[in-house]
Amino acid sequence: MERLKVLVVDDESRMRKLVKDFLTKSGYDVLEAGDGEQAVDTFFKEKDIALVVLDVMMPKMDGWQVCKEIRAFSQVPIIMLTARTDEQDELTGFKLGVDEYIAKPFSPKILVARIEAILRRSGQGNSDDTLEYAGIIIDKVAHQVTIDGQPIELSYKEFELLTYFMENKGIALSREKILNSVWNYDYFGDARTIDTHVKKLRSKMGEKGNIIKTVWGMGYKLEE
Amino acid sequence: MERLKVLVVDDESRMRKLVKDFLTKSGYDVLEAGDGEQAVDTFFKEKDIALVVLDVMMPKMDGWQVCKEIRAFSQVPIIMLTARTDEQDELTGFKLGVDEYIAKPFSPKILVARIEAILRRSGQGNSDDTLEYAGIIIDKVAHQVTIDGQPIELSYKEFELLTYFMENKGIALSREKILNSVWNYDYFGDARTIDTHVKKLRSKMGEKGNIIKTVWGMGYKLEE
DNA sequence: CACTTTTATGTAGAAATTGTGAAAATTACT
DNA sequence: AGTAATTTTCACAATTTCTACATAAAAGTG
Numbered sequence: 001m002e003r004l005k006v007l008v009v010d011d012e013s014r015m016r017k018l019v020k021d022f023l024t025k026s027g028y029d030v031l032e033a034g035d036g037e038q039a040v041d042t043f044f045k046e047k048d049i050a051l052v053v054l055d056v057m058m059p060k061m062d063g064w065q066v067c068k069e070i071r072a073f074s075q076v077p078i079i080m081l082t083a084r085t086d087e088q089d090e091l092t093g094f095k096l097g098v099d100e101y102i103a104k105p106f107s108p109k110i111l112v113a114r115i116e117a118i119l120r121r122s123g124q125g126n127s128d129d130t131l132e133y134a135g136i137i138i139d140k141v142a143h144q145v146t147i148d149g150q151p152i153e154l155s156y157k158e159f160e161l162l163t164y165f166m167e168n169k170g171i172a173l174s175r176e177k178i179l180n181s182v183w184n185y186d187y188f189g190d191a192r193t194i195d196t197h198v199k200k201l202r203s204k205m206g207e208k209g210n211i212i213k214t215v216w217g218m219g220y221k222l223e224e
Numbered sequence: 225m226e227r228l229k230v231l232v233v234d235d236e237s238r239m240r241k242l243v244k245d246f247l248t249k250s251g252y253d254v255l256e257a258g259d260g261e262q263a264v265d266t267f268f269k270e271k272d273i274a275l276v277v278l279d280v281m282m283p284k285m286d287g288w289q290v291c292k293e294i295r296a297f298s299q300v301p302i303i304m305l306t307a308r309t310d311e312q313d314e315l316t317g318f319k320l321g322v323d324e325y326i327a328k329p330f331s332p333k334i335l336v337a338r339i340e341a342i343l344r345r346s347g348q349g350n351s352d353d354t355l356e357y358a359g360i361i362i363d364k365v366a367h368q369v370t371i372d373g374q375p376i377e378l379s380y381k382e383f384e385l386l387t388y389f390m391e392n393k394g395i396a397l398s399r400e401k402i403l404n405s406v407w408n409y410d411y412f413g414d415a416r417t418i419d420t421h422v423k424k425l426r427s428k429m430g431e432k433g434n435i436i437k438t439v440w441g442m443g444y445k446l447e448e
Numbered sequence: 449c450a451c452t453t454t455t456a457t458g459t460a461g462a463a464a465t466t467g468t469g470a471a472a473a474t475t476a477c478t
Numbered sequence: 479a480g481t482a483a484t485t486t487t488c489a490c491a492a493t494t495t496c497t498a499c500a501t502a503a504a505a506g507t508g
Contacts (some may be wrong), residue, residue: 083294172367417497
């Protein structure tokens with residue numbers, strides 16, 4: 001299991017160090033940024049930051065601005081730190097999609113607790129863990145599929161199979177290939193078991209089922 | 225190897241810059257346009273744009289309109305960005321021939337992934353899995369043939385046969401040779417079965433069918 | 449032009465492949 | 479262990495593709 005990355009943005013290096021120590025001890029990988037621009041740069045250079053802790057008051061680019069820039073591309077959870085308990089700020093923050101709002105000074109313990117709560121809640125809401133096409137949404141983390149908003153129940157294999165199709169839409173997949181990818185490499189059974197699974201998948205998918213096309217003499221593919 | 229050109233259209237320059245940075249890093253040549261009119265101008269001035277990333281909401285001319293104008297002349301893949309998750313929008317988009325639909329905010333990583341998937345699918349990706357000649361495109365991976373942009377349905381043997389012709393265009397192929405290449409070596413049936421397949425191929429290819437010439441007393445060839 | 453050879457085409461039956469439902473085997477859950 | 483759910487196998491039906499064949503059309507030959 002990989003450690004989750006947290007980006008800590010504050011212009012005071014002492015502050016960053018304190019937070020970093022606590023988070024590192026709690027099992028996170030911590031990246032630092034000393035100002036807003038640096039924060040945005042780091043965020044988009046590193047591609048899998050799980051959460052951002054963001055101070056409001058900073059030189060060059062303040063926290064609100066950083067938040068906006070990040071939100072234009074990402075739903076990553078953001079925790080805002082502010083010295084003031086100004087209510088107006090808090091409102092602005094929620095409008096921008098800030099997930100939590102912690103007033104300085106705060107205890108590092110609380111910060112860690114909040115971070116863990118948020119990550120648990122969002123299921124480490126990495127949007128790369130979802131596949132979407134033609135009204136079919138696959139949530140790999142929750143192991144859940146919805147079609148046009150309606151959740152459908154799939155068995156493990158069915159889920160794996162549909163995921164494989166979605167990850168390779170438009171590509172004709174031979175039974176051999178499917179077996180090697182979805183089944184374990186040590187499977188030596190009948191390839192026709194795929195047919196059966198495709199049949200069940202199609203029927204469970206209702207009228208969307210016909211998106212899985214038969215490529216005669218070859219295998220199957222998910223239509224584009 | 226030449227870099228593929230991607231046109232990014234958005235009225236926010238900050239947004240364009242971020243997308244551009246990512247795409248440039250991923251090996252694409254990025255052109256920018258700040259509004260719809262500029263987008264259309266740029267698209268038709270540059271003649272080999274491989275893909276367009278298009279924001280819906282823009283001044284002067286919105287994304288749908290730009291899409292229409294481009295589609296009137298070109299089948300270039302289009303990715304639409306929209307802030308709204310309005311389903312109606314999505315429907316309109318697909319009717320206009322939008323290839324992908326990404327809701328803002330999104331992660332640049334996803335955008336790049338989608339772009340690469342689309343280019344790979346449309347065969348423009350840097351792969352030798354596609355054959356192209358005279359408006360006929362064979363996508364070996366998808367096991368799919370398009371003629372002047374229109375996909376046509378071929379059976380397994382027909383697909384193999386056309387692929388063989390395309391790989392040997394301009395070369396007169398004896399029935400013997402064709403049998404040995406397209407059919408299994410243990411085939412001992414009538415060589416005249418090729419005639420039947422050629423007939424079906426020609427008819428399925430419509431007026432492009434006559435590109436397969438008869439070499440009297442010898443076999444067939446794909447005209448060069 | 450008559451004649452031979454070769455190719456084109458339509459059709460029907462053969463062969464191959466996939467769809468389907470049910471039963472058997474395996475796995476997961478109390 | 480007992481039960482339910484899932485996965486796999488299997489047999490046969492349905493479908494698609496392939497091939498053979500008969501006849502028509504076209505091309506070459508003298």
